Amino acid sequence: MKKQLTVALAGNPNSGKTTLFNSLTGSKQYVGNWAGVTVEKKEGILNYKDFNINVIDLPGTYSLSPYSMEEIIARNFLIDEKPDVVINIVDASNIERNLYLSMQLLELDIPVVIALNMMDVAEKRGYLIDVFELSKKLGTEVVPIVASKNKGIDKLLDAVVNTKKSKSNNFIKYNNKIEKKIKEIENIIECNDSKYDLRWLAIKILEQDDIIIKEFKDIFKEEAAATISSYLDDESQTSIADGRYNYISNVLDDTIEKTKEQEKTLTDRIDDILTHRWLGLPIFALIMFSVFYFTFDLVGNKLLNIIDSFINNTLATSVNDMLITMGVSEWLNSLIVDGIIGGVGGILVFLPNIACLFLAISILEDSGYMARVAFIMDRSMRRIGLSGKAFIPMILGFGCNVPAVMGTRALDDENDRLVTILINPFMSCSARLTVYTLFAGIFFPNNEKFIVFSLYILGILIAVIAALIFKKTIFKGESSPFIIELPPYKVPSLKGIIIHVWDRLKGFLINAGTLIFGASIILWFVLGFNLNGPAPIYNSLGAQVGKVIAPIFKPLGFGDWRSALSLLSGIVAKEVVISNMAIIYGLEDASKALSVSLLENFSQISAYAFMVFVLLYTPCIATVGVIKKETNSWKWTIFSLVYQFVVAWIVAMIVYQIGKIIL
Amino acid sequence: MPLAMTKSGDNVVLKDISWGHRLKKRLQDMGLTPGVEIKVVSGNNRGAVIVSLRGSKLVLGRGMAQKILVESIG
Incomplete structure (x- = not known):
């Protein structure tokens, strides 16, 4: 009898998540919808050694804030279904932004394996990444891969099946003011049983997370709800995002060496033409x-x-x-x-x-x-x-x-x-x-x-x-505000296109x-x-x-x-x-x-x-x-x-x- | 000054975002935290703005760029 394992695949859009999912599961995929919404849900089965692994492809997100339907779906799945392991795919050539999601995944009560993708692109840009040191600093397994060339997949799967069912203790420390507030909120909400981890919950409240706050206002007595409301301000929210990015910068300072001066990449040069003021249209x-x-x-x-x-x-x-x-x-x-x-x-x-x-x-x-x-x-x-x-x-x-x-x-x-x-x-x-x-x-x-x-x-x-x-x-x-990331240009993979x-x-x-x-x-x-x-x-x-x-x-x-x-x-x-x-x-x-x-x-x-x-x-x-x-x-x-x-x-x-x- | 007023090639730092907490959060999650260095790749064209920050490129709609306050660092 093979052992069953549920693995969720999380990562930013454009991080190569779909490519990794395709190379993990091959043709054994089935596509459905997440309950109640029309966002596509992809699952696939994979046999590896003694394990029968069910891989769930979460929607690509930058964060676990409830800003978009995708983020809410990804977060609810992680909290409600509690997968055995999360594979967090991180684009090594865009590591700073990608690790922002990793920080939030590490704050959840689920073991995380980081798949450091596009190592080849990162190397071409002159990034030397000390993977061992990175893994030590983040307190979780980091496996370098090149998903488009099927490199490192076995090592990644070894790391997944060997992951111990324990949470990383290496969570971020925010500044003193925030840590104090986290402690205080933890004390207020402690008495309530919930599916959430206390510290995580306190952080989400400080981030003014609409969904969590609403859920809690329903549960809490008026008094406690009012106390929690007093903690909601833009400053704490900013400090938390800031804290995560600062932490990432510190980790990267010790683990990445940039051997080349930042020069114009090929993408930049293509963009000069394709997004040119007059030529673009x-x-x-x-x-x-x-x-x-x-x-x-x-x-x-x-x-x-x-x-x-x-x-x-x-x-x-x-x-x-x-x-x-x-x-x-x-x-x-x-x-x-x-x-x-x-x-x-x-x-x-x-x-x-x-x-x-x-x-x-x-x-x-x-x-x-x-x-x-x-x-x-x-x-x-x-x-x-x-x-x-x-x-x-x-x-x-x-x-x-x-x-x-x-x-x-x-x-x-x-x-x-x-x-x-x-x-x-x-x-x-x-x-x-x-x-x-x-x-x-x-x-x-x-x-x-x-x-x-x-x-x-x-x-x-x-x-x-x-x-x-x-x-x-x-x-x-007026037209609504928008923000989109411009991914580096790449030659589309034949498999993906097919x-x-x-x-x-x-x-x-x-x-x-x-x-x-x-x-x-x-x-x-x-x-x-x-x-x-x-x-x-x-x-x-x-x-x-x-x-x-x-x-x-x-x-x-x-x-x-x-x-x-x-x-x-x-x-x-x-x-x-x-x-x-x-x-x-x-x-x-x-x-x-x-x-x-x-x-x-x-x-x-x-x-x-x-x-x-x-x-x-x-x-x-x-x-x-x-x-x-x-x-x-x-x-x-x-x-x-x-x-x-x-x-x-x-x-x-x-x-x-x-x-x-x-x- | 608002980011919308910058020109291509400018280097600026982010001062503040004058927006409600939801959109602010969205921008912060994308790396636009106070003090972050921003390079304007394509600006000054009455449309959206392309910026480069934290190692990746973002397009910010015109409306959004008007509410992001920055300071020039030359």
Whole structure:
């Protein structure tokens, strides 16, 4: 029987935590959510010697103050679940800030092993770190590793399994005034049993920790609560942060030797260009355009054609032939070939484009560029009343609005967060790409990338206008303060990128296999039947529903029941718009290619208006769900559904009506 | 003077943060404690400010930089 061990992985953002987690657990990971919130929770199992180790990846944090959801999650896990060991990953090349979290972990009642990561980078910078001395000074095991090259992992695991279940006694001594106050508070709260360590609790009270203080005001008698309130002042709070940093400086003075004069690092030199006052913004625009060029022209569309001809010619024909030889009845054949292969296959062909887009976004994120975007965009974003940081969820929205809406958690101000959530669905997600790719390819051959790029720009423009209106009316106020660390640039690891892209593609494939598969079958039925039984398609239930809502879209240039029905079902998932069209036109006349049917039903202008409508209208149910979860309000959720539909209708109508006059 | 008024290349020390305790705490956790030396990497551009302190680089939004008081050390 193997011994069980629970290990939590804690560390700053950008410290290489995810890399270490991946190299510890490999493919044996499972991703869920922390209870009650949408922050991702990653766990993995690892067998080492006689141990069966369950590794929990805590959210990356700078501190254990309850400032952000991530910090609260990390802290609650450590206190409530009491893992056997905490691996604290510390970036050796940014050791001063990283040790600030370590100081707080050492104050908890849990054994800590420090994994000193990126030793190679630190050495290149001329840092000579005396690991043995550092370990002695901190009173805990320190193991040097290079997570990206899998170096030192076994030594780290040895240290983890051999850690004695005792707390480090080597805690920081704060200045005399603070130590006196700690003693006094300890005396006041001593009589209460709680899950917290007394000294830790006293320190948190002095740090004016809102959550702890509130919890204690509920428990304590009024008198004691009042006494505790008298200890709350900014000076003590400052002294504690100061005390930790001073302690770190002292430790580092004795353990690090800097052999090189501080010179400009490669990151500094790259930043001189990429965050340049005038060049920063044009370079960013150029990078975004390259992303689209890569996603369409360079790679995406070439692969798309190969998959398209495989599914729609090779696969559909051979399955059809096979079903005929097997003597399967005609309706079942139609369900499989027209419904399932037509519907699900109609979406799968876009897999390469979506993979390319996510690949590009992961590279931007993992290389460290994304954090710079917040700086570059701050000036422009302030004009619409938001901070530069609010631009990051907007870019993530190009991939998928669901994680992007979750990403708004990083914003500190509630109003800013709401505005950013409400405008996020205007950022065109990769599912909508399927519609543009198909339509632009048919109606604007050779100019696809300009047409698609124009839609993305239009989405941003509408988002900006919406944000301006929101900030001027419902959510008045200045842009919220923000602070972000700029990590050193690095070449993203292939493994990390693959895991990232695969995670997203998996979501897309699961969507295709469940939602779109189901929607395709339902659609096949509503198109083949009405309430009286089997019916020709123009008389089917689907056509009837489509005909009822179609007049709404008449002023937009596509008031035909097929488009109306596709748009309605597109609320399930935006890809369904395309899979539905493939099924409808396929059922009507199987001999005609989808492109031919579309050319008969749309003009260039109405096709563009259709794409504009798809870009802007009501988001898919997954996005609606996450908006509900993140705003925690039905009011805002329903509001976002309705206003987006209205905006989409108005803009598409203007596009169509003006386009008609000009052309 | 507020950090927002500094220029690229300035070296300053932090004097005070005129903000409520929650945001103050956040900044202190990120290393902005009184007396810390700050090098302004990119300032004076009406937008956010990039600073370097305690061995790493931070971007501070314009609004935040206006409430951080610093003193020049040349």
